[in-house]
Amino acid sequence: MNEYSRDEMMTVAAARMLWDGCVCFVGIGLPSAACNLARLSHAPELVLIYESGTIGARPRVLPLSIGDGELAETAACVVPLPDIFSDYLQAGRVDVGFLGAAQIDRFGNLNSTVIGPYEMPRTRLPGAGGATEIAAHARQVFVVMKASTRSFVPRLDFQTSGGHFEGRSSSGARGGGPAAVVTDVGILKPQAGGELALAAAYPGITADEARAAVGWKLAVARKVETIAAPTAAELAALRALEASTAAAHREPVRLPT
Amino acid sequence: MTEFLPLSEAIARHVPDGASVALEGFTHLIPFAAGHELIRQGRRDLHLIRMTPDLIYDQLIGMGAARRLTFSWGGNPGVGSLHRLRDAVEKGWPRPLEIDEHSHAGMAAAYSAGAARLPFGLLRGYIGSDLPAHNPNIRNLRCPYTGEQLATVPALNPDVTILHAQRADRRGNVAIEGIIGAQREAGLAARLLIVTVEEIVDELPPAMNGVLLPHFVVGVISHCPGGAWPSYAHGRYARDNDFYLRWDDIARDRDRFGAWIRRHVQGTADHRAFIASLGRAAA
Numbered sequence: 001m002n003e004y005s006r007d008e009m010m011t012v013a014a015a016r017m018l019w020d021g022c023v024c025f026v027g028i029g030l031p032s033a034a035c036n037l038a039r040l041s042h043a044p045e046l047v048l049i050y051e052s053g054t055i056g057a058r059p060r061v062l063p064l065s066i067g068d069g070e071l072a073e074t075a076a077c078v079v080p081l082p083d084i085f086s087d088y089l090q091a092g093r094v095d096v097g098f099l100g101a102a103q104i105d106r107f108g109n110l111n112s113t114v115i116g117p118y119e120m121p122r123t124r125l126p127g128a129g130g131a132t133e134i135a136a137h138a139r140q141v142f143v144v145m146k147a148s149t150r151s152f153v154p155r156l157d158f159q160t161s162g163g164h165f166e167g168r169s170s171s172g173a174r175g176g177g178p179a180a181v182v183t184d185v186g187i188l189k190p191q192a193g194g195e196l197a198l199a200a201a202y203p204g205i206t207a208d209e210a211r212a213a214v215g216w217k218l219a220v221a222r223k224v225e226t227i228a229a230p231t232a233a234e235l236a237a238l239r240a241l242e243a244s245t246a247a248a249h250r251e252p253v254r255l256p257t
Numbered sequence: 258m259t260e261f262l263p264l265s266e267a268i269a270r271h272v273p274d275g276a277s278v279a280l281e282g283f284t285h286l287i288p289f290a291a292g293h294e295l296i297r298q299g300r301r302d303l304h305l306i307r308m309t310p311d312l313i314y315d316q317l318i319g320m321g322a323a324r325r326l327t328f329s330w331g332g333n334p335g336v337g338s339l340h341r342l343r344d345a346v347e348k349g350w351p352r353p354l355e356i357d358e359h360s361h362a363g364m365a366a367a368y369s370a371g372a373a374r375l376p377f378g379l380l381r382g383y384i385g386s387d388l389p390a391h392n393p394n395i396r397n398l399r400c401p402y403t404g405e406q407l408a409t410v411p412a413l414n415p416d417v418t419i420l421h422a423q424r425a426d427r428r429g430n431v432a433i434e435g436i437i438g439a440q441r442e443a444g445l446a447a448r449l450l451i452v453t454v455e456e457i458v459d460e461l462p463p464a465m466n467g468v469l470l471p472h473f474v475v476g477v478i479s480h481c482p483g484g485a486w487p488s489y490a491h492g493r494y495a496r497d498n499d500f501y502l503r504w505d506d507i508a509r510d511r512d513r514f515g516a517w518i519r520r521h522v523q524g525t526a527d528h529r530a531f532i533a534s535l536g537r538a539a540a
Contacts, residue, residue, distance in 0.1 A: 028335045051361060052283050052436045064498040065334035067284020069491050072435045080468075081283055081308075082365035083437045090362065091380045101469045113358075124346040126332030126339075128360040128388065129309075136384040162385015172406060173384045192261070253497040255483045255532055 004230050006184040009202050010110050011238060012015075012183045012230040014098075014144055023047045023095045025134055028066050031098035036062060037238050047126050049088065051130045053079045062245040070248075085130070089137050092174045094123060097138030101144050103156050106216045107194050108143060108163025108178035110135065113155040118158055128160050135161035136171075140179035147183040147213035154216045164194025185210040191221065200225040259429025259472050264479040265527060267451050271477060272417050275324075277304035279415040279447065280313055282510030283438025284334060285491060288411040288453055289313050290484035290528040296320050297523060306415050308364050308439060312487065312504050316522070318354060319514050324357040327413065329364045336501055338379040340508040350511070358392055363410045363415045368439045370412035371446025382408040418447030422470075422483045423493060425454045426461045429472030437468050444470055452480035455493050483532050 004012075014034035018024060020043040026035045036059060039046040045187070048057045052067035056076030063071055072078050079087075083115060088094060101110035102125050112131055116122035135141055141163075162168060163178045181188040181196055186207075189199035197219035198210050203226070211218045230238075262270070272278060274293065280288045292313040292522070295303070304325040305314050312333065317323055319341030331342050345354040359367070366378030370459035379398075389395040389408070398408050420440050422433045431452050433440065444450045452470070457480050484490075487504075507517050525531040 052285070052438060054436065063335070064501065065284045065496065066333070066436070067436050068498075069285070069435060069489055070497055072285075072491060078436055079442060081361070082369050082442055085362035085365050086380070121347060124338075124343045127328070127330050127358055128386070129330030130361045132360040132384070132386045132388070133362040133380075133382055137381070154526070159385065159387045165385050168385065171384045172381055174381070185402075219501075249498045249502075251495070252499075253486075253489075253495050255486055255494055 002230060002232055002235055004050065008230055008235060008238060010144065010182055010184050010236050011130055013037070013187060013227055014142060015200070017142060017180060018046055018096065021045045021047070023049065025049050025051070025089065025094045025097040025130070025138055027208065028063065029097055029100065032062055033102065033146070033238065033241065035098070036241060037234070040237050040241065041234065049094065050086065051081065051084055053081050053084055055079060060244070061248040062241060064249055070229045070254070085133060089133055092137060092139070094138045095140070097134035097136060097141045098250050099141055100159065101131070101160065103151055103153050104143060104145060104181065105153060105156050105163070106196055107165060108144065108181060108190060108196055109156055109159050109165055110161040110163065111158045112159040113160045115157050123139050131161045135163070135177070136173040136175060140176050143178050143181040145181065145183060147185045147210070149213065149215040152214040152216070164190055183213070185213045189221065189226070191219065195219060199225060200227050202227050203229045220257045259475045260477045262479055264290060264294050264453060264476055264481050267477045267479050268298055271449055271451060272300065276298055276416040277306060279306040279413070279418045279443045280372070281307060281418060281420055281438060281440045281443035282485070283436060283487065284420045284496070285436040285438065285489060286433065286440065286485050287311055287313055287488035288357070288419045288484060289486060289488065290481045290531070291419045291451070292317055292455055292529070293522045293528065293531060296518065297431045305393060306413060308361055310336070310339060310499065315341040315508055316518065318342050318345050319351070319508065320518060323353040323354060324467060325357060327357040327359070329361045331358045331455040333505060336505050341514060342509070351500045352423055357394060358388060359395070360386070360388065363395065364413070364440055365442070367410040368442035368446050371414045372442045375412055377411050380408050380410070392498070413446055415443070415447045417447060417449045417450045417451060418443045420444055421453045421481070421490070423455050423490055424461060425452065425457050425478045427457065427459055429475045429478055430461055431470040431475055431478070431502055432461050432464060433468040437513060441468055442469065445474060447475040450474060451477040451479065453479045453484040455482050455490050484528060486532065
């Protein structure tokens with residue numbers, strides 16, 4: 001039995017959801033790790049689009065920012081950013097969009113803007129970035145967030161990006177909204193009506209633990225799938241990627257004088 | 258005719274207090290040297306425009322140089338918060354900051370409209386978002402052909418856009434390689450475009466499909482090697498990811514931030530001296 005962390009379980013679970021050839025709009029952090037793990041294991045033809053304009057990036061180390069030079073150097077092409085959002089995302093050419101947020105509600109609506117009132121926020125968060133239009137137009141959205149009652153809330157302070165909100169089908173959104181929310185206590189999926197329910201469990205984590213980590217009364221799907229623990233090969237690939245990334249980010253930068 | 262000026266003179270002549278200014282560059286080629294010069298010259302009341310405010314606007318906002326910010330994602334990429342931006346929005350320190358907030362798709366449309374001198378940008382955007390309820394600039398219209406509701410954003414036409422690029426030639430043509438973000442649109446949208454460059458060459462090879470801003474849209478060029486640090490210039494130097502991590506500590510505290518700016522920006526005469534001062538600070 002391999003020892004692994006909950007972060008690793010999340011990353012591996014997210015990676016397994018991506019299929020070979022899928023066109024994937026990627027953010028930084030855990031989604032980027034999951035996508036690159038998928039590309040380095042079961043989905044070598046996965047097409048990664050980063051919003052900086054790189055299409056088909058095959059980074060050797062994980063980028064710290066979405067605009068690292070590594071992405072441009074390994075991309076099939078580099079296009080202007082407005083093209084990414086108009087000709088690729090709004091035109092409906094993205095299969096999967098990965099999103100995280102500070103808050104999520106039971107319909108998969110997301111807040112990455114403020115905690116507290118918008119005009120006088122207690123905590124000002126970074127804001128929408130690409131998320132609002134990814135949530136609307138990617139054919140499906142995978143949300144990746146650690147579960148806690150602070151972040152899985154009955155009511156958002158601000159709705160930055162739409163999940164399965166009322167009226168979505170007539171809103172002009174081209175995509176289907178969140179298809180899965182990958183957390184550290186299991187995977188939630190929308191049921192009829194759009195409400196999220198626990199649909200897949202990790203080894204050793206009970207439905208009660210998942211319920212306790214969510215700030216609303218979490219429904220449990222009729223059939224809960226069990227996700228296999230990360231394999232030795234998956235863990236080795238993920239750890240190697242993270243180790244080479246850490247080493248690359250420590251490289252000193254030499255400036256022209 | 259493109260003017261060739263030292264950066265300090267370009268800023269002194271062309272960027273007055275109160276101007277709307279876009280320092281663009283999406284992670285790559287962020288014109289930090291120009292931002293630092295704005296701080297050195299004590300600019301006030303600026304309307305700052307940038308998709309990702311990044312460390313450069315964190316610094317300008319922390320120094321109280323801005324009255325208004327138009328943006329779409331205000332974090333330290335891969336690290337966390339921009340603490341000076343947060344302090345201004347949450348606590349009004351060192352002065353209150355008006356916010357004109359968009360999504361990336363919205364800002365891209367606004368720059369593209371500005372570049373074409375159209376009055377507004379059009380997108381299938383802001384669907385399922387509370388942003389339009391809080392930003393009166395985000396509106397909608399009904400397509401005259403299909404009847405579909407679409408979002409609109411007013412064109413962005415900054416008084417001055419400042420970009421950083423790898424090379425310019427002596428006629429004022431500018432070549433950019435690598436990730437281009439919305440630099441081309443932001444440059445063409447401006448009333449005046451200033452470009453700082455790593456190198457000035459006699460002649461640039463034909464650009465083919467590379468990005469070239471032709472000399473007749475470039476107002477001013479300043480030679481400024483290393484001018485994008487701690488972001489990067491593809492083919493010249495890499496992004497200083499370690500500094501982006503360290504900025505989190507520097508900017509978290511008002512006094513530490515102030516001391517850093519005084520020592521490295523206000524305490525240096527120009528960008529060359531700024532770079533030299535970092536070597537001493539590394540110890």
